[in-house]
Amino acid sequence: MSDAWLERADQSLLGNYYPARLTLVRGEGCRAFDDAGRSFLDLIGGIAVNSLGHCHPAVVRAIREQCGTLMHVSNLYRNPWSVRLAEELAARVPGSRAFFCNSGAEANEAAIKLARRHAHFKCGASRHVVVSAEGSFHGRTFAALTATGQPKYREGFEPLVPGFRYVPFGDTVALEAAVGDDVCAVLLEPIQGESGVRVPPPGYLTAAADLCRRTGALLVLDEVQTGLGRTGTFLACEAEGVLPDVVTLSKSLGGGLPLGAMLARGEAAAAFVPGTHASTFGGNPVSCAAALAFLETLDSEKLLDRVRETGDWFMGELWELAARQPKIAGVRGRGLLVAVDLTVPAKAVALAAEERGYLVNAVQEQTLRFAPPFIVTRGELSDFLKIFSEILVSTPSAGA
Numbered sequence: 001m002s003d004a005w006l007e008r009a010d011q012s013l014l015g016n017y018y019p020a021r022l023t024l025v026r027g028e029g030c031r032a033f034d035d036a037g038r039s040f041l042d043l044i045g046g047i048a049v050n051s052l053g054h055c056h057p058a059v060v061r062a063i064r065e066q067c068g069t070l071m072h073v074s075n076l077y078r079n080p081w082s083v084r085l086a087e088e089l090a091a092r093v094p095g096s097r098a099f100f101c102n103s104g105a106e107a108n109e110a111a112i113k114l115a116r117r118h119a120h121f122k123c124g125a126s127r128h129v130v131v132s133a134e135g136s137f138h139g140r141t142f143a144a145l146t147a148t149g150q151p152k153y154r155e156g157f158e159p160l161v162p163g164f165r166y167v168p169f170g171d172t173v174a175l176e177a178a179v180g181d182d183v184c185a186v187l188l189e190p191i192q193g194e195s196g197v198r199v200p201p202p203g204y205l206t207a208a209a210d211l212c213r214r215t216g217a218l219l220v221l222d223e224v225q226t227g228l229g230r231t232g233t234f235l236a237c238e239a240e241g242v243l244p245d246v247v248t249l250s251k252s253l254g255g256g257l258p259l260g261a262m263l264a265r266g267e268a269a270a271a272f273v274p275g276t277h278a279s280t281f282g283g284n285p286v287s288c289a290a291a292l293a294f295l296e297t298l299d300s301e302k303l304l305d306r307v308r309e310t311g312d313w314f315m316g317e318l319w320e321l322a323a324r325q326p327k328i329a330g331v332r333g334r335g336l337l338v339a340v341d342l343t344v345p346a347k348a349v350a351l352a353a354e355e356r357g358y359l360v361n362a363v364q365e366q367t368l369r370f371a372p373p374f375i376v377t378r379g380e381l382s383d384f385l386k387i388f389s390e391i392l393v394s395t396p397s398a399g400a
């Protein structure tokens with residue numbers, strides 16, 4: 001524990017985050033280093049951000065070069081890097097056009113505004129309801145927070161934004177019942193990340209897409225956490241062959257720099273006209289250059305294949321461990337977005353792992369989340385699994 005930094009952070013930063021035990025000062029590949037020089041295998045990757053690992057040379061090179069060329073111009077002017085990035089994204093999400101911002105919440109905020117405006121001019125203002133799922137997480141700005149189907153995050157911030165409706169995640173019948181002619185958009189994560197990597201039943205996204213097509217609501221998929229290769233396909237919804245009207249991205253996109261994107265396809269894209277939405281830093285040349293390097297590396301290093309192979313193998317190993325270790329109650333996920341349900345407190349396990357040199361995330365009371373860099377090796381994960389097994393043996397059950 002770095003006491004000096006802890007005390008200074010306590011006094012200088014607002015208290016909205018749980019106090020961290022570690023002060024990290026350097027990163028390289030899959031490893032992060034603290035101020036005492038200790039090395040950690042990073043299995044949460046800055047919450048699914050550092051997908052190429054820390055300081056990937058291609059991203060660092062692109063950022064360095066861009067910083068010496070042009071750093072910021074605003075959207076009063078065009079810059080080639082944001083156009084190139086939008087083109088690269090359209091090559092992967094057919095027919096899409098991009099709005100760039102700085103974070104996942106802003107991307108969702110933009111998507112909600114786009115959906116409202118699209119419906120407003122097509123059908124009138126009464127068609128303004130956004131349907132989202134219980135247990136979802138869409139960010140902390142007001143509309144994204146309102147869409148977030150977890151009351152604990154909304155508490156104390158009321159009144160929230162009007163016009164939101166919630167349905168149980170994965171329940172097609174409930175979704176059908178909730179989408180009336182007042183609904184402008186259905187907003188879903190293909191796999192709910194923050195509530196513990198909850199995978200919906202097969203066919204759920206397809207049913208949502210069909211429903212939206214029938215009713216004229218837009219299907220907005222929040223792929224902030226699942227997108228950009230994390231689950232082994234460029235977008236997680238590709239696993240079901242679904243192409244949404246709108247998709248939001250962030251996290252991995254900037255290769256470690258803050259960057260968000262809202263991609264809109266077809267008629268939905270026309271809802272934003274000059275003056276309807278903006279972000280001063282949106283399409284910032286440095287973030288876009290980093291994102292171009294990220295996408296190029298994703299292809300050149302064939303990382304989608306690697307995510308699928310490593311992810312399948314890792315989940316298989318976790319299931320094998322679960323067969324011998326009753327403190328593992330379940331394993332879920334896809335690609336390198338994986339959760340393990342425990343019968344013991346996840347925080348205690350995460351702290352013990354930290355002591356042994358591994359960064360893992362206690363995403364829920366009894367659930368660990370893993371979102372390692374795509375370049376993590378089987379060897380690194382094997383070493384972790386041995387330590388994880390030992391930690392579970394020595395972690396007392398709740399109430400013991």
Ligand SMILES: Cc1ncc(COP(=O)(O)O)c(C=O)c1O
Nearest residue numbers: 103104105137138139193224225
């Ligand atoms: C699915 C999803 N959407 C939106 C967000 C919010 O992103 P940000 O924290 O960049 O605003 C997150 C963050 O964890 C997320 O997982």
